[in-house]
Amino acid sequence: MPTKSVVVGSAVGLHARPAAIIAEKAGELGAEVTINGVDAGSSLMIMTLGAGNGDTVVVAGDDQAAVDAIAALIEQDLDT
Amino acid sequence: MILTLTPNPSIDRTITLAGELARGQVQRVVSVTSQGGGKGVNISRASVIAGEPTVAVVPADKDDPFVTELLAAGIDCRPVRPAGGVRVNITITEPDGTTTKLNSPGASVEAVHLEAMASTLLARAPGASWTVLAGSLPAGAPPEFYAHLVRRLRAIHAKVAVDTSDAPLRALVDALPGSAPDLMKPNGHELASFTGSDADELENDPVKAAGAARTLIDRGVGTVLVTLGSNGAVLVTREGSWHAAPPPTTVVSTVGAGDSSLFGYLLGDIRGLAAPDRLALAVAYGSAAAGLPGTTIPAPAHVHTQHVIVCALDIAIV
Numbered sequence: 001m002p003t004k005s006v007v008v009g010s011a012v013g014l015h016a017r018p019a020a021i022i023a024e025k026a027g028e029l030g031a032e033v034t035i036n037g038v039d040a041g042s043s044l045m046i047m048t049l050g051a052g053n054g055d056t057v058v059v060a061g062d063d064q065a066a067v068d069a070i071a072a073l074i075e076q077d078l079d080t
Numbered sequence: 081m082i083l084t085l086t087p088n089p090s091i092d093r094t095i096t097l098a099g100e101l102a103r104g105q106v107q108r109v110v111s112v113t114s115q116g117g118g119k120g121v122n123i124s125r126a127s128v129i130a131g132e133p134t135v136a137v138v139p140a141d142k143d144d145p146f147v148t149e150l151l152a153a154g155i156d157c158r159p160v161r162p163a164g165g166v167r168v169n170i171t172i173t174e175p176d177g178t179t180t181k182l183n184s185p186g187a188s189v190e191a192v193h194l195e196a197m198a199s200t201l202l203a204r205a206p207g208a209s210w211t212v213l214a215g216s217l218p219a220g221a222p223p224e225f226y227a228h229l230v231r232r233l234r235a236i237h238a239k240v241a242v243d244t245s246d247a248p249l250r251a252l253v254d255a256l257p258g259s260a261p262d263l264m265k266p267n268g269h270e271l272a273s274f275t276g277s278d279a280d281e282l283e284n285d286p287v288k289a290a291g292a293a294r295t296l297i298d299r300g301v302g303t304v305l306v307t308l309g310s311n312g313a314v315l316v317t318r319e320g321s322w323h324a325a326p327p328p329t330t331v332v333s334t335v336g337a338g339d340s341s342l343f344g345y346l347l348g349d350i351r352g353l354a355a356p357d358r359l360a361l362a363v364a365y366g367s368a369a370a371g372l373p374g375t376t377i378p379a380p381a382h383v384h385t386q387h388v389i390v391c392a393l394d395i396a397i398v
Contacts, residue, residue, distance in 0.1 A: 015352070037381045044361055044385040047351050048130065 003060040004071040010078045013052035018078035019043040025073055031063035033070050040070050081133040082346055083208035085201050086120030087194075087225070088186060088218040089138050090169045091146050092375065097174050116149045117169070117375060119214035119243055122339035123346075126365070126377045128154045130347060135208070137200050139193060139218070140166050158204070160196040163187035163218065188220035198229055205238035209350045210263075214243045214339070223247035227255035234260075243342055245270045257300025264296060265305045265342045282308070286323035289314045290393050294321070305345050305362060307338050313366065314393070315345075315359040321394055322356050324363040327387030329371050336375040341366035344383070360388045 010018040014035070023043035026033050036057050038045040051057050059071045096110045120136060127134035136155050139162040140146050146166040150157040164187025172180040205211045211233055213226050226248050233240045241263035242252060249266070252259055253274045268283035275292040282289045286308065293304035293316040306314045312325045344365030348358035364385040368378035 034381065037379065039381070039384060039386075042385045044348070044353065044357055044364075045380060045383060047353060047357075048347055048361065048380060050132075050351055 001060055001062060002064040002067045003058055004067055005056050005058050006071045006074045008051050008053055008055050008057060009075045011053050012079045013055070014046050014049055014057070014074070015079075016043075016047070018074075019046040021078045022046055022070060022073050026066075026070060029063070029066040029069060031061055031066035033059060033061035033063070033066050035059055035070070035074070081135060081208045082123065082127045082343075082350075083135050083137070083201065083204050083211045084120035084124045085137045085197060085211070085213050085229075086118035086215055087139065087197060087213075087221065088167075088216045089116065089118035089121055089140065089146060090167050090183075090186070091115070091149075092117040092169050092171065094171045094173060094374070097172060100174055100176075101172055101178075101180060114145075114149070115375065116146045116153075116166075119339050120212055121150065121155070122336050122375065122377060123212055123214060123343045124150075124155050124157075125153060126340055126343035127347075129377060129379045130343075132347060132350065135204055137197060137204070138166075139163070139189070139197055158200055160200045161193060163189040163193045163220070185219050187218070189218045190220060193218075194221055194225060198232065201229070202232060202236065205233055205236060208238065210241055210346050211238045212241045212243070212342070212346070213261075214241075214342075216244065216246070217248050223251035224255065227252045227259040230259045230261050231255075239263075241265065241342065241346065243338070245273070250274055253296070253299075256296070260300030260302070262302035263305065263345070264301050264303075265307065265338065265345070266293075267307045267338060268309070271306055282306075283311060284308075286311065286314050287393055290316050290321040290323070305342065305359070307341050307362075307366060309334070312363045312388075313341060313359060315355060315362075317355055319355065320392060322359050322390055322392050324356075324359045324388050324390045326363050326367040327384060329367045331370045332373050333375070334370050336377060337366045337369040340369035340378055356390045356392070360385050360390050363388050 026040035033040040124136040167184040167186035170182040240261040272279035345362040348361040
């Protein structure tokens with residue numbers, strides 16, 4: 001299964017706004033993607049990770065393009 | 081860190097038979113499984129699986145198999161002086177689904193054992209986000225044990241959650257507001273046991289359940305999470321009340337579902353989620369647990385919040 005380790009780029013970590021943006025993107029992609037084992041399509045589950053700025057998380061899924069897309073979002077600062 | 085106290089833990093042993101249980105006969109057993117149980121222990125188990133630090137305070141000898149199993153499961157376990165060995169509850173299951181349960185009473189505790197639990201908990205509570213008092217009390221303990229402990233924990237500004245039933249629950253409610261915890265998690269039946277409402281009516285009507293829970297808020301309790309089985313859960317705070325309906329779930333075992341719900345709520349609180357989101361997480365965790373066999377505690381990967389529907393029941397005008 002394609003996996004990718006990425007560093008969280010958002011200053012607030014994977015919290016409210018960044019988590020919502022990532023979950024929305026995962027929903028659009030339609031493929032199952034996880035972040036540290038939790039469903040990337042759920043902003044609440046992303047927030048339960050408590051991942052802060054600079055933390056490394058693992059993105060995984062069956063679809064390489066979807067994994068890359070979610071990984072790229074995590075690396076950005078989404079809280080701007 | 082979530083600190084849990086399980087004053088009356090048990091080793092839950094499940095014996096699976098190949099045929100009917102035959103009284104007075106010698107029978108072969110297909111399998112025997114054993115797991116340390118108790119409400120606080122379940123919450124600590126969920127915490128370890130979710131990667132949230134936890135400490136479980138349990139009355140048990142350091143070399144009790146109960147402690148060995150908890151440590152093997154990765155639970156930071158603080159055994160305190162017990163009155164005896166951890167009691168063993170036996171479940172015998174037959175192929176047709178018949179189950180026979182043999183629950184042992186456990187050793188009777190004295191004041192010294194209760195104080196050992198209380199002092200260990202009070203020493204650890206300042207480092208905890210939440211301190212959870214959960215489950216029944218051992219034989220010999222006064223029903224007011226939790227009520228007194230909440231008072232002492234509140235005095236050192238610990239955030240306290242209580243999940244219990246029967247006499248300890250009634251004693252806690254009787255001692256409000258002095259013993260008011262930050263969070264109570266009754267189910268519909270437990271809520272009905274002291275509000276005088278009909279239990280089935282509360283389980284089926286979230287508005288009535290919220291109304292009954294509101295009486296606890298009025299008497300000083302910070303937040304009430306009422307689990308309503310297949311009808312989800314209701315959350316009542318000073319700011320308002322919400323109902324969350326669970327996603328369609330194929331129920332395999334409801335054992336441990338309430339504990340998982342409470343953990344979901346606490347995790348949401350620790351991560352700074354808003355009240356409706358904490359409720360959604362609680363219901364998603366409870367539903368995930370109900371879909372898993374036995375007391376299996378869900379991992380975050382099993383938990384799905386998208387199909388949980390939260391609606392506001394009322395917003396209090398402050």
